[in-house]
Amino acid sequence: MKHVLFMLLMAVCASTTIAQTIDSTAVSRLDPKIKQSLNIADQATYQLALRFNDIAVAKNSLYNLIVRNPEDLRYVEMLGSVYYEAGQAMSAALVSMEVLKVNDKSIASLEIAANSLEQVGALEKALPYFETLYLISGDNFSLYKSGFIQYSLKKYPEALNSMNMLVKNAKPDEKVGFPKSQVETQEVSMKAAALNLKGMIYLDQGSKTEAKAAFQEAISLDPEFDLAKENLAKTN
Structure with missing residues (x-):
């Protein structure tokens, strides 16, 4: 590296x-x-x-x-x-x-x-x-990637702002893929992915109530969203 x-x-x-x-x-x-x-x-x-x-x-x-x-x-x-x-x-x-x-x-x-x-x-x-x-x-996937990298670099205010923009602007037909295994990928809506990342940002900051609400909203949009379910369990 x-x-x-x-x-x-x-x-x-x-x-x-x-x-x-x-x-x-x-x-x-x-x-x-x-x-x-x-x-x-x-x-x-x-x-x-x-x-x-x-x-x-x-x-x-x-x-x-x-x-x-x-x-x-x-x-x-x-x-x-x-x-x-x-x-x-x-x-x-x-x-x-x-x-x-x-x-x-x-x-x-x-x-x-x-x-x-x-x-x-x-x-x-x-x-x-x-x-x-x-x-x-105006590519929303680039906005999602920006937010994820901001989150990875612990730039939490910037990451939260990016995800708030994405939750507001994501289109119904936009999808994000998450690996389920080495050979399988789960696709979820862009808005659900943004809400999940928003919850992760809150969780990293110790705001479990806000994180739980974000994960629950993500699951309400995509009931089979495995990563959001795993993250929701961390708020209990």
Whole structure:
């Protein structure tokens, strides 16, 4: 974990973008027709590599495209997606953070950065990306994730505020999945999930009466909500 956080710190402190680190003079010397032909070849190779699940070749093609087209963020965004889909969260986070230095409103990069940073345990760094994602997109799941991370970091007032907003704004068809076992997931309504987390916040603060009321309301919405039932038992 210390190694992961050190790598992230180094990435955040670096002020240069990909475009600034590439020798633009060498790139500019390429004949435009040759450059276009090479781009077409790498784009075709990338598509074929994805089709055959050859992640190494797909990444290599994208790196070629990035070096040849340093100002085109599309290829950097695509690289972040490839890393993320391949389960390489650390690399996915670093690439997406690079995109966000240039375009801080890239929804795809915000999603990848937030989720990847959470996966590697860098919750403090993941939180602002989830918060920004909610502010830009209005995505309620991002609001739930923000609240859960705030709760995990013991930022209780912020977490409670997030869950109050979610209880008010959650849509009936929105769901959150909770693991029941290694192979089974239980889906409950977003509002019930928010109420359960609200109860957990109260429980951590020693407010059992408020916690009990929140858990009971969550169960009234989803009577089979196992986690809420387990949490309710802790209030007795």
